[in-house]
Amino acid sequence: MTAAFRALVIDDDPDLLLLVRRTLEFTAGWQVQTAPSGARGLELARAEPPDVVLVDLMMPDMDGYEVCRRLKADAATAAVPVVLLTARREVDEDRLAGIGAAGFVLKPFQPQELARRVRELTG
Amino acid sequence: MTDAPGKVPDPLAEVRIEFAAGLDGRVQGLHDALQRLESGFGAEDAERLHRAAHALAGTAGSFGATRLAQAARELEQLVAGWRDRGEAPPDEWRRATATLTSLAAAARAYEATAPTRPVTSAAARLAVAGELASLINVTNDLHEIFQAAILKVRRVLAFRRASVVLVDDTREHYYLHTLFDSLQDGFVALEQRFPLAKGLTGEVIRTGRPVRENAHPGTRGIHAEAGRRVSAMIVPLRLEGQVIGALNFGHEESEQYTAADLEWAAVLARQIETSLHYSKLLTTIARQKNQLEALIGASDAAIMLVGPDGVILYANAEMARLIGVQRPALRSIDLEVVHELLGRGLTDRRALEAQQRALAGHEPLRDVVEFSGPRRAIYQRVVAPVGEAGGGRIGHIVLYRDVTLEAEADRLKSEFVSVVSHELRTPMTSVKASLGLLLGGAAGALEPTARELLEIALRNADRLIRLVNDLLDLSRIRAGRLDLTPEPVALADPVRAALETLRATAAEQGVRLETTPSPEPLDVMGVPDRLEQLVVNLVSNAVKFSPPGGAVAIRWWRDKAAAILEVADQGAGIPAERLHEIFEPFRQLDSSMTRQHGGAGLGLAICEGIVQALNGHIWAESEPGKGARFYVRLPLASSPPT
Numbered sequence: 001m002t003a004a005f006r007a008l009v010i011d012d013d014p015d016l017l018l019l020v021r022r023t024l025e026f027t028a029g030w031q032v033q034t035a036p037s038g039a040r041g042l043e044l045a046r047a048e049p050p051d052v053v054l055v056d057l058m059m060p061d062m063d064g065y066e067v068c069r070r071l072k073a074d075a076a077t078a079a080v081p082v083v084l085l086t087a088r089r090e091v092d093e094d095r096l097a098g099i100g101a102a103g104f105v106l107k108p109f110q111p112q113e114l115a116r117r118v119r120e121l122t123g
Numbered sequence: 124m125t126d127a128p129g130k131v132p133d134p135l136a137e138v139r140i141e142f143a144a145g146l147d148g149r150v151q152g153l154h155d156a157l158q159r160l161e162s163g164f165g166a167e168d169a170e171r172l173h174r175a176a177h178a179l180a181g182t183a184g185s186f187g188a189t190r191l192a193q194a195a196r197e198l199e200q201l202v203a204g205w206r207d208r209g210e211a212p213p214d215e216w217r218r219a220t221a222t223l224t225s226l227a228a229a230a231r232a233y234e235a236t237a238p239t240r241p242v243t244s245a246a247a248r249l250a251v252a253g254e255l256a257s258l259i260n261v262t263n264d265l266h267e268i269f270q271a272a273i274l275k276v277r278r279v280l281a282f283r284r285a286s287v288v289l290v291d292d293t294r295e296h297y298y299l300h301t302l303f304d305s306l307q308d309g310f311v312a313l314e315q316r317f318p319l320a321k322g323l324t325g326e327v328i329r330t331g332r333p334v335r336e337n338a339h340p341g342t343r344g345i346h347a348e349a350g351r352r353v354s355a356m357i358v359p360l361r362l363e364g365q366v367i368g369a370l371n372f373g374h375e376e377s378e379q380y381t382a383a384d385l386e387w388a389a390v391l392a393r394q395i396e397t398s399l400h401y402s403k404l405l406t407t408i409a410r411q412k413n414q415l416e417a418l419i420g421a422s423d424a425a426i427m428l429v430g431p432d433g434v435i436l437y438a439n440a441e442m443a444r445l446i447g448v449q450r451p452a453l454r455s456i457d458l459e460v461v462h463e464l465l466g467r468g469l470t471d472r473r474a475l476e477a478q479q480r481a482l483a484g485h486e487p488l489r490d491v492v493e494f495s496g497p498r499r500a501i502y503q504r505v506v507a508p509v510g511e512a513g514g515g516r517i518g519h520i521v522l523y524r525d526v527t528l529e530a531e532a533d534r535l536k537s538e539f540v541s542v543v544s545h546e547l548r549t550p551m552t553s554v555k556a557s558l559g560l561l562l563g564g565a566a567g568a569l570e571p572t573a574r575e576l577l578e579i580a581l582r583n584a585d586r587l588i589r590l591v592n593d594l595l596d597l598s599r600i601r602a603g604r605l606d607l608t609p610e611p612v613a614l615a616d617p618v619r620a621a622l623e624t625l626r627a628t629a630a631e632q633g634v635r636l637e638t639t640p641s642p643e644p645l646d647v648m649g650v651p652d653r654l655e656q657l658v659v660n661l662v663s664n665a666v667k668f669s670p671p672g673g674a675v676a677i678r679w680w681r682d683k684a685a686a687i688l689e690v691a692d693q694g695a696g697i698p699a700e701r702l703h704e705i706f707e708p709f710r711q712l713d714s715s716m717t718r719q720h721g722g723a724g725l726g727l728a729i730c731e732g733i734v735q736a737l738n739g740h741i742w743a744e745s746e747p748g749k750g751a752r753f754y755v756r757l758p759l760a761s762s763p764p765t
Contacts, residue, residue: 015579015582015583018575018579019579022572022576
């Protein structure tokens, strides 16, 4: 059987979290899990590694870089591609590559484009 | 009484002879100091002249040189007056010159009666050392001091060469600062550096130990001849614990210097060290003063220092230009005249009253004033009391800095923000209205998912409108155009209205709002909408930073002719070093908090603007871990009955 493509979205803004989820469900038919913080996101990813993780770059306590670093450091989740979401125009791409991120998506994004762009980045 | 030394055997004969021999130098010293005072009054010169005259009067009196003592006393009294008044009026200066002429005549008469045979007794040498001490009082010039010292020493010690050598900045060489050569009967300039690593002098400087050699091979300076032996005596000179040179005596013959000679040379070295110390001190002070004056002079701000009695102690060129007078004239102008001249340029002359009040008190003044002439300009003004390190009062510093360009740039920026914000509000209103209509069922019933998405859109449209409104308020505040017309408002009303607005948000976050109203109704001078905005901002800020289950306490009470409102939370608190900047816009402590707690960090800046426009005061207190407390003090509408 072919299971649905599974994405985990991590963002501290509840409205945005819901919108990303609806976008991916509606435009790509993905199965989407959400987490309001980096810590919760890591828990969910470890329990059941998804096919891709989308994580907001600027979050309190644990930011997107740190979430990505920890996912890559854990054997259970190291293979999961990580895409960062950011509203900032200046992105340190070297740093992203250094922690093994697949790439980033700038906010705001076109709903119809998001899933396609994530697929491009994750191959 | 007679001015001549006594003819009967006198135990102090040799000291008297020394005194007589040193008189020329002392008279010359007095003369030089007096000359310096003619070209310009200097407190240090007056003080030094006074000390020298006082010392001469005392010594001359004790040696029975009555005429001399009298003249010295007259001079001393004149100079004491100058020193106390800070000036040497021309007529008094002429009297002092005449007194010095008769003093010189009395000195010559005394010298003529005193024998001038060379003396080497301990008493005579002691007198020479004492004279060196008074020499330091008269001049700071090192060449002058060293030359006078060597000439005096020459009367009581035989030498071919005497010198003061100093180590240079590299500390690898020394040079002859002052050199006397008996064969040439005078001082010799020798532009040569000698390595510290070599020679007897180098050894003394390196080791810091004095040396007395009575059979030393001749040097280039003294009899470099095979088989010839000479005498040398070298004493190190120290400054702040470091050897910085040496006092050096050389004789053409061997076996010239005794242990007693060396001891005495060490005493001389101490006197020279003292003069070096003072010279360095004075040079440092003079350099610092020059540096400071250069710094203030180069400043583009107009700066003056006003003494407690209203005397202008200092003013830079820019201040003279602002007032419109020549700089030298400023020192003699009355403060009232300065204010009169400044007032002519001010757009609103009342701005002067604040300055006069600040100059009379201890509270600093910091504001912005506008000049309409000679050219239109905006100045930032600071009047602040200045104290000495010990707590004494120096006076007030008055500073005007031209901020016309900054003010213009700030105005343009505010105008830009204002225009953009207004332009943003129009489309945002349409977005909000359309979303509201859709959610209200204007286009038919909504599917749950559609409703959910529309609610997100409406919530974020509201967020955007709040941000635009905040930016607008802030630009008005920055431009000083909040234009509030305060009226009596019952403080409890806007507080209740604000809490009503916030109750739902607080409940969502599990934060309790606890109010403690004032026992008596309080009417403050305010504007209802702005007071509500103030309380909403303060309380929503407190809620944002509260932990779930925490409480925000809102209290208000009367304090004399004012009301105080307190909003206290149980959050993480604010570090002391950040307390001063929390009212600046965009200053949430951590950029991530902007996201965590919402808002762009404008709320407190707006609060401060509102409170200031209402003539109130806002401040915060906090200890990290114990939450933060915000206070607002607003004037009451009417003074309470007494």
